Amino acid sequence: MMKRLLPISSLLFGVALLLAGNGLFGTLLGVRSAAEGWSGRTIGLMMSAYFAGFLLGTFVNPRIITRVGHIRAFAIFAALASSAALLQGLLVHPLAWLLLRLLTGICLVGLYMVVESWLNAQAEPSTRGQVFAGYMAVNFGGLAAGQTLLALYPVQGFELFGVAAMLLSLSLVPVALTSVAQPTVTQAPHLSLRALYTLAPVGIAGAVGSGLALSAFWGMGPAAAQQLGFQGSGVAAFMSAAILGGALLQLPIGRWSDRGGDRRRVLFLLTLASAATALGLFLLPLERSLLLLGGMFLFGGLAFAIYPVSIALTNDRLRPEDLLRGAGSLLLLHGAGAVLGPFLAGLLMEWLGPTALMLHFALMLGLLATYAAWRLWISPQGPEAHTPFQPMVRTTPAALELIAPTTEDTTPEAGPAA
Known part of the structure; x- marks a missing residue:
């Protein structure tokens, strides 16, 4: 596998630095925002801006990449992202x-899009799964490594902003040093939501529900941890x-x-x-305890597998020619x-305190479980599973072709609505 990843190793190393900085x-x-005493709604709105930028950049950035080239x-x-960190x-x-944060979201999805389109263009049909697995390993590893850097300097200072900007x-x-040829960027096609809901309503609910829950983890998790008494390395x-729970438990699930x-x-059982x-x-008094960290490991392992x-559930119900369009719509x-x-x-969190982040998880995923x-x-009665599962975090349209099953791996007809 390492031999096959060698030609794109420079891209993966760049991704590792990027994700460490972004993490x-x-x-x-x-x-820092929690330490400044900002309200929960203020922090939440600011963190939501990142995901709004990420979504907006999905539509805007392909034109920029096509116009000026990948590098x-x-x-x-x-x-722009490193300047935003310094500012x-x-x-x-x-x-x-x-x-x-809005600008950072637009920039980060552009960065991911460049690398993922390169990976997609370079991966041979026989190695696409291995390339994607290597890319996902770098994703989880880079994000986890970025967390450890928080203990280097006090959060009230400027140093950590400089470290993040440096990594970006x-x-x-x-x-810039890669010799990999630059591919053409294409915008992922989408299946109409009405058609997708007719075929896979639970798949749609799972995509939305996991977005509601996990974006709150990424956006509000650090503030909640700080308010629960954790400092730096905590x-x-x-x-x-x-993150490690999500990396280690996705494959067995x-x-x-x-x-x-x-x-x-x-x-249903997973949610x-x-x-x-x-x-x-939320209910147990676990502030600053190893039990809380163990609970977060288990939660991450379960919740990161929902998307x-x-x-995979949606792909079980789509025709082979609709797989890529369906994945784009779910994204x-x-x-x-x-x-x-x-x-x-x-x-x-503003109304009930930092542990209300866990209540948010429980409510969003509880509603998803109820719907399922x-x-x-x-x-x-629904179609049996026949599409291979791929461990992943939310990616960009450029990577969808890496994980889209081939027609040989799927049944020729769409399953019934379920």
Whole structure:
């Protein structure tokens, strides 16, 4: 596998630096904003701006990349993102941070899009799964590594903003040195929501629900940890526990979902267990405890699998020619849910305190579990699982072709609505 990844190793190294910087930056902003005493709704709105920018950039950035080329576009996005990091260290104000988070979201999705389109163009049909697996490993590893950097300097200072900006800028170096040919960027096609809902309503609900829950984790998790009494390395441990859980448990959960049967039952049990774990963390007095970190590991392992299971479930019900369009639509739905998640969680935290983040998880995923149970009740028979599960985090349209199953791996007809 390492031999096959060698030609794109410079791209993966650039991604590792990028994700380490972005992982540190997002956590730093959550902790610093909580330390500044900003209200939950203010923090939530500011964090939602990042996901709004991420969603907006999905539509805007392909034109920029096509116009100036991959390396120049990467340089533009990296320069803007690192400048935004430095400006947020200089301008500590909610409105300034909201606008800069919007810009950062646009830039980050552009950076991911450049790298993922390169990976997609370079991956041979026989190695696409391995390339995507390597890319996902770099994703989880980079995000977890970024959390550990929070302990280097006090969050009240400027130093950590500089470290984040440096990593975002350095990600340009291996990308600029790559000899990989630049591909053509294409915008992922989309399946109409009405058609998608007719075929896979539970898949749609899973994409939206996971967006609502996990964006709140990324956006409000650091602030909640800081308000629960964690400092520096403690906040990093809180975030890393969930990230590592998501990295380690996705594959066994995915294999379970691949064993045949209706994946709606897997999604129902998965969301029910995630909601129950979050509710337990909300009800039990676990502040600054190892039990809380263990609970976050379990929650991350369960919740991070909801989105990829939803994609596999939807693919079970689509015709081969509709797989890429269906994945593109689910990506947008997940992004729409992600825009709302931090703000809703911030409101709950303002009313009920930092542990209300767990209540937000429980409510969003509990509603998803209830909907899945209702669909199983009114339509008990559904297609058996036949599409291979792929561990993943939310990606961009450029990577969808890497994970879209081939027609040989799928049945020729769409399954019934379920």
